[in-house]
Each structure stands twice: as structure tokens, then as C-alpha cells.
Amino acid sequence: MGNALESDARFKQHLFEGVGFGLGRVSLDILNPQPQPIWSHDQSRCAVMEGELYDQQGLRWELEQRGVQFQAESDAELALHLYEAYGEDFAEKLNGVFAIAIWDGDERKMVVVNDRLSNQPVYYALTRNGLIFGSGVRALLTDPALSCQTDRLAIAQFLTFDHVLDDRTFLEEVKLLPQASLLTFRQTTGDAGRVSIRRYWELKYADAYPLRSETDYVEELKQLTRQAVARRVSGEMPLGILLSGGLDSRVLLGELADLVPGDRLHTFTWGIPGCDDSRSAKELAKVAHAQHHFFELKPDWLLEKAEEAVRITDGMGNVTNLHALAAAQEESQLARVVFKGFVGDAMMGYALVKRFWGDYDEETWFRAHLKTHTELGLITFNAQEQTRLFTDEFQRQIGDSVFEGYRMGLKRFGSREMAMQRLYFDMTQRVPRMTLHGVEVMRSYAPVRLPFCDNDLYDFTLRVPPGYLFERRLIARAFSEAHPALAKVPIAGSGMPMIACSREITARAWKLAQWHLRNHGLSRLAGPYARPYKDYNLWFRTLLRPWVEETLLNPTALGRGYFNPDYLRKLVGAHMAGAEHAVRLGAFLSLELWHKQFID
Incomplete structure (x- = not known):
């Protein structure tokens, strides 16, 4: 599993196999470089951890008052001692980005916990051999008992929102541990064992707000931002x-x-x-x-x-x-x-927009959220397009589940206040299932x-x-x-500074001059409206065109059974002719390259 997770020489592997269990850590060894697992004094429990804990001094002092003696400056050791002192409630005390696994030999159980926002993802599955888990689905695929049956609803979600929803992955049997969760697996005689998952913290927005000035909020935000950054500088x-x-x-x-x-x-x-x-x-x-x-x-x-x-x-x-x-x-x-x-x-x-400050009937409420999602460019294929994209059999299998999952993700907040529903959806869906990917690819070379x-x-x-x-x-x-x-300094895109200053006058004057130049047919002198940092639409139809067409239009890719081959051919052809479908093609490329690496 370690090699499947990361096999490059820049990663160090700390692996341990005990009686009935195994634990390991694959890491760059820049932060918390001490060998793992970390063992309790009586060797009955051990822990592995990836990530960091912050604001530890109070916790260490608290444990030292209880007679705990630390052997090293290790976050994994701190987590283990907290578990020994407070049991499964220990996770409530942690501030950081982490995934922790603890083997409790006395109780013959494995405890796996992640941070509040699941910034260190943990994937798990229960097979006939027991519980398997890891920081990547690819690690779990090394278990021959794991089925490689793809999750068609997850694929449909990915092609709708550019990310999967809830705890799904592209494999039916593999799930993502939800945010702020504690998973417990107990070995039992005669079967694979039992898994239970509970939340140790709930994302909950205020039911009522105190009467405070904007200045009060601003001052508190400034102080907390400084504190958050300072905690991470050492x-x-x-x-x-x-x-x-x-x-x-x-x-x-x-x-x-x-x-x-x-x-x-x-x-x-x-x-x-x-x-x-x-x-x-x-x-x-x-x-x-x-x-x-x-x-x-x-x-x-x-x-x-x-x-x-x-x-x-x-x-x-x-x-x-x-x-x-x-x-x-x-x-x-x-x-x-x-x-x-x-x-x-x-x-x-x-993602907050003015329409959220209103009350609507059920159907209008849903369309208002979906319209905002679409306007922000966060819908890859809408429901109408999916009837042409997916095969009849694929569409029959997923039914209305894609957009029903979206509806439930919003309603799970438990209030009709649309602005808070949207904030909740982003923090529980878009952030851990999409935005985090940018962190993960950077994290493969340096701690983030x-x-x-x-x-x-x-x-x-x-x-x-x-x-x-x-x-x-x-x-x-x-x-x-x-x-x-x-x-x-001007914000990229708008070209405007954030405060009133002489540069604002200059920037506004130039924008006015650009308007007049374009109005008189002199757009070339006015320059572009914006200079983006990427242009996949152009790259896919020029330098990357052979790669895109070879990857997506080969018989194996077209025969997956998910999509109508003619629709995909027309989509690729339309892009090459000048349409802008880079995000859509990017989703297909990811899906196909994943199949080639792990399923075929």
C-alpha cells in the first residue's frame, strides 16, 4: 500500500505490521520526521499521523500535569497521549490539519480521525479481510479483496459539478471519511469486523447574532488572521x-x-x-x-x-x-x-449573491441555487445536456440522483436561509471534494x-x-x-486597487480610455479585457490536440459504456473548431487517465 500511495524516492515509508493489523506512514519527512508508529509506554497502543497540530503548548502542559512524560517533539505522540487521557473525545481538542490512526491493543480496535475540514483525506473500505484505509484510493486498490466496480453516480456527479459529492469515490466500495469524523473498527470473531463513524464536531452557523458593529468584526478578524498565520510560522x-x-x-x-x-x-x-x-x-x-x-x-x-x-x-x-x-x-x-x-x-x-436574500417556494429555491452555481461556472453538464451525453443504460441507473444529491447537500444545513446554505454547501462539498485537489498536488512536493x-x-x-x-x-x-x-496593488482581473488612492484615479482613467478606443474600433490599441494565467481552450486545440484526441477518441475510451460515443466525438470536434469546452474535456481526460492507470 505504501508504494501504491507514493513510490518516488523523495518519500519515506514508515511501516509496521502487527498481529491482526498494520499501520504505516508515507511522508516527505519534513514535518514530524520522527519514525512512526509512535508507541505508548506500555507498548499497548500506537499511532501514525500525517499533518500538523497547532497551538499545542496548553495541551502538553495539561498532560504533563497528569504525569505524562513526552519522549520527543512529535505531534503523533501528543495525539496518542491525548487519546490515552481522554479516549475518543481527544479529537475535539485538536487544532490542525491531520489524519491520525491509533491502534488500541487493549480493546482490539483501530481509531481513525481527520481534521474538521478533511484537509488530510482518508479513504476506507470494508472487505472480507477487514478494514483498509489510506490517504489515497490508489493505496486501497492493492488489496485483491477490493472490488474495482466503478460508482456510476460518482462519475455523473463529477461530470456535473466538476467534483464528487458527499463521501463517494469512483469505486463503489471505497468511501471518503467525512469531515471531523472518528472512525472506529473493532475486530470480531468470525467476520470482517464492524465499522462505526461519528462526528466529533459539527459545522454549524449561528442561530442568532449579537448586535455588533462592523468595526468590531473587522478588528476581531484582523487579530485572528494574525494568530492563525503566526501559529504556522516556526x-x-x-x-x-x-x-x-x-x-x-x-x-x-x-x-x-x-x-x-x-x-x-x-x-x-x-x-x-x-x-x-x-x-x-x-x-x-x-x-x-x-x-x-x-x-x-x-x-x-x-x-x-x-x-x-x-x-x-x-x-x-x-x-x-x-x-x-x-x-x-x-x-x-x-x-x-x-x-x-x-x-x-x-x-x-x-459565492454569495443578492438573490439569496429572499424566500422562495421549494422549486424556485432550488432553481435559484442552481442558477447561481451555473453563473459561477460550476456546472459542467446540465440536466438537459446529460440526456445526450450519457447512454440510456447509464441514465437509467443514476436516474435523478445527481441533482437530488445537490438538493440534499444544500438542505442538510437545516435552515431556509439561502446564503448560509450556500456557505455550508461550499465548505462541506466544493472545498473538500474539489478545491483541496490544488493542495494535494502541491503537498506531493512540500508540506502546505x-x-x-x-x-x-x-x-x-x-x-x-x-x-x-x-x-x-x-x-x-x-x-x-x-x-x-x-x-x-491592483487586483488581477479588475485592475483596480482595493483602497482609494492615486492609482485608482489612473486605473479608472485608463478604463475610460479603453472604452472610447473600443467604441471607435481601436480595440487593438485598447488591449485585451483581461490577461488570464491559463488558456486550456487554446492549448487543447493546438499543441495538446493530438494528445486530447488520442486519449478521448480511442475505441477503449469510447466504449466505457458511460457516454454516447457520438456525443463525445462531436464535443471534441466542436472544441477543435473553436468552441470552448476545455473544462468539459479536462473532466473526460481525468476520468479516462484514471481508468487507464487503475482499472484497465
Whole structure:
């Protein structure tokens, strides 16, 4: 299983096989490098862990008062001692990004726990031989008792939302451990054993809000953001940050620049040379006195790394979203640990729109949510298109389950408040099943720290009235007040600074000049509306065209039984003729490359 998870020499394997159980860790050994499993003093229990725990001092002191003696500065040891002290309730005390497995020899049980947002995924299955689990579906495929029957509903979900929903994977028997969950497996005589799963923490937004000023919320957000970043800065190792021209990464840059000397802080930006992100990021790094590095996102990067990207994400990540892998190796040679502005958009109101402030009947409510999802470009194939895409047999098998799953994912929040339903859906579905893939591909070369996932910061966002999150107002104001010099740098895309300043006047004047130039037929002088950092639509119909057609239009791919071959041929042909179907083709490429690696 270890080799199936990661076989490259840069990974270290710590494996142990006991009587009736086995545990192992496959890691870069940069953080928590001590050999694992970690054993209890009486050798009756052991633990393995991947990830990090933060804000530990209080927990260590608490355990030391109970007579615990620590052998090393190991997060896995801390987790094990907490389990010994508090039993299965130990997980409630943890703040971090982690997956932990503990074998309790006295009770003959395995305990597996993940963090609140499932930022270290754990996949599991119960076969005739017992429980198998790992950080990737690919590791579980080494068990010959595991069926390779594909989950057709998961495939349909992936082709609808660009991600799978709930706990599904592309294999029927393999599930994702839900967020903030504790799985317990007990060995029993005569059968494979029993699995139970319970949540140790529930994502719950406030039922009622205190009467506070916006300024109060802003000040608390600034303090908690500083604290979250500071908790993740330690030692003297060089640190990196994936820096775009947007908001979330510059928030982290501002805090890191206050904590880390410029010669140890590296900023990484990739894209098409001259793109909006590259220009904004370069200026941001200069203002922050950080060491900036730009990596060209080459049109043919997928030829070399697509299979690796699909392997890391077990096929469930669209290759057009996985470009963080393109420069990951080079970045890891400059920085030992990399920061990322992951989930800042989702938790701070990215998907909130005005229509959410209304009450609707059941059907209109659903269409309003779906319309927002579509407008944000998050629907790959809608229901009408799916009747032409899927074979009759495939459509018969999945029925209405795809959009019913979407409906239930929204309703699971338990309230009719649409803004909160959308925030809840993003944090429980889009983030762990889609956005996380960008973290996973980077994590295959360097540990990734995610300050926006800090427990205290996230708990704060659950207490903020949604009106303050609309148009990302709260985080934009907090950042602008905390780091005005960085706020003057234009946001990529809009080209406008975040605060009123002389550059705003210049930017508005240029936009007005561009309007007049285009209005007089001088668009060439006005320049493009935006300079994106990627162009898969162009790349798929030019340099990557032979690869796309060979991968998707060969007899094996067309004969999977999921899709109507003629529809796929027409889709590829339409794209090559000038239509823009890159995201759709990217989903098909991921699915086909996964089949070739793991199923065929």
C-alpha cells in the first residue's frame, strides 16, 4: 500500500505490521520526521499521523500535569497521549490539519480521525479481510479483496459539478471519511469486523447574532488572521507562498511579511507570461520585500504531468484545475514549507449573491441555487445536456440522483436561509471534494500550511452575519486596514486597487480610455479585457490536440459504456473548431487517465 500511495524516492515509508493489523506512514519527512508508529509506554497502543497540530503548548502542559512524560517533539505522540487521557473525545481538542490512526491493543480496535475540514483525506473500505484505509484510493486498490466496480453516480456527479459529492469515490466500495469524523473498527470473531463513524464536531452557523458593529468584526478578524498565520510560522526554514493577484494569498503575504525576514520568504506565481496575476504578484512581493519567483505555465505541461496529477487526486480532480503541480518541484527546492490561501474565498462569501436574500417556494429555491452555481461556472453538464451525453443504460441507473444529491447537500444545513446554505454547501462539498485537489498536488512536493483553516478563525466566520460576508466585504476591509500598502496593488482581473488612492484615479482613467478606443474600433490599441494565467481552450486545440484526441477518441475510451460515443466525438470536434469546452474535456481526460492507470 505504501508504494501504491507514493513510490518516488523523495518519500519515506514508515511501516509496521502487527498481529491482526498494520499501520504505516508515507511522508516527505519534513514535518514530524520522527519514525512512526509512535508507541505508548506500555507498548499497548500506537499511532501514525500525517499533518500538523497547532497551538499545542496548553495541551502538553495539561498532560504533563497528569504525569505524562513526552519522549520527543512529535505531534503523533501528543495525539496518542491525548487519546490515552481522554479516549475518543481527544479529537475535539485538536487544532490542525491531520489524519491520525491509533491502534488500541487493549480493546482490539483501530481509531481513525481527520481534521474538521478533511484537509488530510482518508479513504476506507470494508472487505472480507477487514478494514483498509489510506490517504489515497490508489493505496486501497492493492488489496485483491477490493472490488474495482466503478460508482456510476460518482462519475455523473463529477461530470456535473466538476467534483464528487458527499463521501463517494469512483469505486463503489471505497468511501471518503467525512469531515471531523472518528472512525472506529473493532475486530470480531468470525467476520470482517464492524465499522462505526461519528462526528466529533459539527459545522454549524449561528442561530442568532449579537448586535455588533462592523468595526468590531473587522478588528476581531484582523487579530485572528494574525494568530492563525503566526501559529504556522516556526523555526528558521525558508517559507513560500503561492501568490496570485487576488485577495486571499495577499492576506497571508501581509501577515507573513510581518513575521518572516524577506530573505526567508519566497513568493511563487505561475501562469502565461504577462498575465494579470504575474504583474500584480510581482508588485505585491516587492512591497512585502519577499523573494519573488515566476514560473511559466507552459502549454504542454500536461503531456509530462497529467498522469501524475490524476494519480495524486485519484481521478477526481479535473486536470484543468491542477496546474499547481506544474512548478511544484521547483518551488519545493526554494521553500521547505508552502502557504496557500485555501478556503479563504469559500468561508468569506465568494459565492454569495443578492438573490439569496429572499424566500422562495421549494422549486424556485432550488432553481435559484442552481442558477447561481451555473453563473459561477460550476456546472459542467446540465440536466438537459446529460440526456445526450450519457447512454440510456447509464441514465437509467443514476436516474435523478445527481441533482437530488445537490438538493440534499444544500438542505442538510437545516435552515431556509439561502446564503448560509450556500456557505455550508461550499465548505462541506466544493472545498473538500474539489478545491483541496490544488493542495494535494502541491503537498506531493512540500508540506502546505492553510491558515484560513485554523479552528479559531473558522469558528469566527460561523458567527458573522452573512451580510458582512457579501462581496467579501469583511475580509477586504480588514486586509486594507491592516496592510494599506499591499491594498494599493491592483487586483488581477479588475485592475483596480482595493483602497482609494492615486492609482485608482489612473486605473479608472485608463478604463475610460479603453472604452472610447473600443467604441471607435481601436480595440487593438485598447488591449485585451483581461490577461488570464491559463488558456486550456487554446492549448487543447493546438499543441495538446493530438494528445486530447488520442486519449478521448480511442475505441477503449469510447466504449466505457458511460457516454454516447457520438456525443463525445462531436464535443471534441466542436472544441477543435473553436468552441470552448476545455473544462468539459479536462473532466473526460481525468476520468479516462484514471481508468487507464487503475482499472484497465
